Amino acid sequence: DTGVSQNPRHKITKRGQNVTFRCDPISEHNRLYWYRQTLGQGPEFLTYFQNEAQLEKSRLLSDRFSAERPKGSFSTLEIQRTEQGDSAMYLCASEDTRGHEQYFGPGTRLTVT
């Protein structure tokens, strides 16, 4: 197993466009988390899934954001009508529920111009 993977690694988009990011967790982990990190700051929680169920959403997750995890495997995070304030690193993590340790992917860096 190669760990958590995220695609794309970088995305540049124009304001108002829609973007979608993908996260593939470690295969035996049933929890998957999304975080957002701006430059020089710690990551902020956005949402998480246990299997295919989305169990918690942060108030940071406006109605322009939607996340899915069909069949409890990979997850997608979509941002509609992007704004410049959406520019950030979007991190995905999967959790080993036995040890409660979250392992992070490399992130998708979004730049909205």
Place this chain on the structure above:
Amino acid sequence: AQTVTQSQPEMSVQEAETVTLSCTYDTSENNYYLFWYKQPPSRQMILVIRQEAYKQQNATENRFSVNFQKAAKSFSLKISDSQLGDTAMYFCAFRSHTGKLIFGQGTTLQVKP
């Protein structure tokens, strides 16, 4: 609401010396997990060490150890025999009972040759 505070934005240490990074947190929960993560420049977040709140013994992973003071809500990281590869941003994180991680603002550590 839980909060995590890292009061040292930047620190430096000479190679082979020891450095301690501070972290305090606030919670009303009794059973929880604390973590230190390392984020090298432009690279992904790596789990360094984990502490379970119900364990009094401080966690140790090779050159990394913690000083966990539950009553004081303090969770510092000690790095012994610092190496150039330890240069990174270090984040303290609290795992809430729902699973999400709450991160501090981070401490940038520079190891000097």
